[in-house]
Amino acid sequence: MNTYSAKKEDTINKKWYLVDAEGKVLGRLATQVASILRGKNKPNYTPSMDLGDYVVIINAEKIKVTGNKLKGKVYRYHTGYPGGLKSTTLEVLMQKKPELVIKKAVQGMLPHNKLGRATIKKLKIYPGEEHPHQAQKLEKID
Secondary structure, eight states, X not given: OOOOOOOTTSOOOOOEEEEEOTTOBHHHHHHHHHHHHHTTTSTTOOTTSOOOOEEEEEOGGGOBOOTXXXXXXXXXXXXXXXXXXXXXXXXXXXXXXXXXXXXXXXXXXXXXXHHHHHHGGGEEEOSSSOOSXXXXXXXXXX
16 A cells, blocks of 8 residues: 655645634644644645645734743743843733734744745734735634
8 A cells, every 4th residue: 555645746725714813722723723734634644745724813912821821931032142032921922912922832833944934934813803815715713
């Protein structure tokens, strides 16, 4: 029995999905979105190819987290200069850029290579209800 492996020549139909993040838990939403972006919900899934669909997330500012993560979870980055370690908490980041919180959560669940960088570009996140993707005929999922 042969294992199916998708090829570049195969026609890949990419769908657009709409996810309403209002009242959803951050981690559970991120795993579901990462799975759709990778294409793991399709029967022709191939780990080395980008077969996933596009995902539009609305209401990113209304997402929930469990436990003490609002004050305890810290996002760190380094500027590259000596003493350049910067940090911010989840609470502050949710007020400033709520879409970045979801993007970082999903990006951490994707491969850390060229494939992951190409996959994250198919994720569109908006803090409110409004989005410019009505023409794509979005399919709403829960």
